[in-house]
Amino acid sequence: MSVEIRHIVFDIGKVLIHYDPDLPYKRIIPDDEERKWFFENVCTHDWNVEQDRGRTWLEAEALLLEKFPDREEHIRAFRKYWHEMVPHPYERSVAHLERLIAEGKDVTLLTNFADDTFDQALEIFPFLAKPRGVTVSARVRLIKPDAEIYRTHTEAFDLDPAHTLFIDDSLPNIEAARAFGWQAIHYVGADQLDSDLKTYGLA
DSSP: OOOOOOOEEEEBBBTOOOTTTTTHHHHHHHHHHHHHHHHHHTHHHHHHHHHHHHHHHHHHHHHHHHHHHGGGGHHHHHTTTTTOOOOOOOOOHHHHOOOOOOOOOEEEEEEEEHHHHHHHHHOOOOOSSSSOOOOHHHHOOOOTTOHHHHHHHHHHOOOGGGEEEEEEOOOOHHHHHOOOOOOOEEEOOOHHHHHHHTTTOOO
């Protein structure tokens, strides 16, 4: 690529660390069909996204307990066993992150994350504290792919959009970043990330 990259912005979940709610729930709800029903009707993706937008876990649990009082143990398990949903980092992605920082590149993080689980993630994965800073969706009350979160991150870290490269596993988030004026890499695996970073002269 002919464009000079001055800022690199990493997503976290499924780019730097693995995330899979199924991991603890395979133990909590062993039956595959029941577990599928639970995620489609109780602790749904849309429900969880609101914690990324800033809703507290107490509020989130209360909302579901009112509708599904017989599912209290399963509902509370989502936050209680959240740490089991993030079992390991993506080593090659983290190696790129740490290498770019060591080379003096400007690296920041932009993530859809609940407030307290982000603090927990920092304890589990200390490398998340190495970049210059982070925009956590719950703390700014905005979530990707809303254009305002890209604007907020750009202004907070004084980025030049045309010279900013974003790495995210979600195609809608990538498309929104490009629409805002950033360069972007859609993360689909370590080999592709190696190749894409080379394209931008960053590997």
